[in-house]
Amino acid sequence: MASQRRKTKGENLALRYAILGAWALFCLMPVVWFLSIGLRPRTEIITPTPIYWPSFSLDAWHMIWEDWPMGKYLRNSVLAIIGSVVIDLVLAIPAAYSLSRFQYRGREDIGFYILSTRMMAPAIVAVPIFFLFRTLGLLDTIWALMLIYAAINLSFVTWIIRSYMLDIPKELEDAAKTDGAGEIRILWEIIIPAILPGIITASVIAMIFAINEFLFTLLIASTPEAYTMSVALANFTGGSDGVIYNAIALVAFLAFLPIFLVVVAIQKHLSRGLTMGAVKG
């Protein structure tokens, strides 16, 4: 009886792994597909008959690094994204603390206003933003990209962090107050550590939005000095060489890689963060 039960349990486990493995493979297909395109010769990409075992080639790899300042694009992306997330957190954490903890007239309206900025179509503000940055002398700089990415993401970063702060028991702050802590201490030593999964979650989502951002980057960046990976992709879609699919695939993979590595590194916090708000909210 017992061994039969064990066997059934073992079979169930194998079936579970098989299903999960198949699902993982399905989810990874776009990445594998991109890599397979990026690492094959250009001549084997568009063919009348399918090629199941393409030949391996690093042509696109050499091209993107030798013919294009890909390192600079990557650096620009990383700097602009990290900078924007830092700006977001510096502004969003105190804003969220205020919205979640203090009672004042119009608090809910302010919260909704912050969120509503996300509802605006980006094209509406594109032209004013262009003139604003031109006046500030920030066109074609990473600083401008940091600011614009931060502005785009600030509303939902604030909102996500606020929802995590609402989950923190008020007793913790009361205890800290009677222990002798002021508001800044409470925020820094009690609240922020307690909502770290939420901060990480909001940061990763902001990073994903920022690395995908195209419209404003194209508007602000006009030279490789400020081009990011998303705009760099556009470099391979025109010109005398036509659409260079294997280069596009490799650049897309490179753009995907940093966020993927960040997510893998912090996935424990991330999954906790994503579920924490859901369960308690």
Add this chain to the structure above:
Amino acid sequence: MARIELKNIQKSWGAIHGVRDVNLDIADEEFVVFLGPSGCGKTTTMRMISGLEEPSEGEIIMNGEVMNDIDARDRDVAMVFQGYALYPNMTIYENIRFPLRMRGIPKGDQDGMIRRAAELVELSDYLDRKPGALSGGQRQRAALARAIVRQPHVFLMDEPLSNLDAKLRQHMRVQIKHIQRELKITTVYVTHDQIEAMTLADRIVIMEKGAIQQIGTPDEIYNDPANTFVAGFIGAPPMNLIPGQLQGGVFTAPGVQVAGLTQDYAGAVTLGVRPEDCHVTSGSAHLTGSVYGVEPTGDMTFLTLKAGEKLIEVKADRDYRAELNAAENVAFDSARVYLFDTKSGERLR
């Protein structure tokens, strides 16, 4: 150490009155328990003492100094919360150290103070653990250690034992009382558990609907209740309250007659008598009823009698047994029969 005076304290949120006209003088080193049902204003009163809540009116005075405008962090009170409120990201050591850091205690002194506090609550072996790795009782002891570590002027405890099981609660009660006596720190304790109140308090403050109903020692509260609320709130099972009529010193109600009462009053009254002051008798009785329920508990038997429409609780001998609906006579301990004005609920003396 501190003497606390509450003068005409009121707390309201718009039309809602949380606390009404509370006046109380808590002596230095005294252990005062606020007791009452949920929503009676006891926690709000404590939060006003702590500085976490501002009174709408009245004065909170500590050692002669009005504290109304002084922040919680500057009041030198330490609070223990119902949900422990331990900082989850810090070890127990760091938790206990937190108030010392906030108050600028020199680093060299901190370690000794932390270890002494941990020793006092028997938590020395758990200092390097995070709160999540401790049991409920250990967490509560850690919260207690964090409160006592800097020897504040006042301890405030907001239902600190309500999340613990009965056995642990009894153990913690003894520990809290021992620590309070040892440290001689003025303590205000909030609970809705009358056993905690009776066992811990020097004085009990009974509250209902935001107002104080009675202040007194546990004996005074139990033996000399000021009104029907106090009489019915204290005791397990609570005091029997039997509505009836008083005429010429004789109380009558369906199945009940008590003569020789000295109160100079005529009209609707409520007679109060505790279950342990009711005795099953075969002789002359004050109450005659039918057996409604018999509950042996080992050391005694709870007998419930039905007299008219009223159920009367009696603490009978451990060997007492009876058939349902059997007629039974009960005599009251005459010296422990209380009368209350039915309309106002106030005691008639």
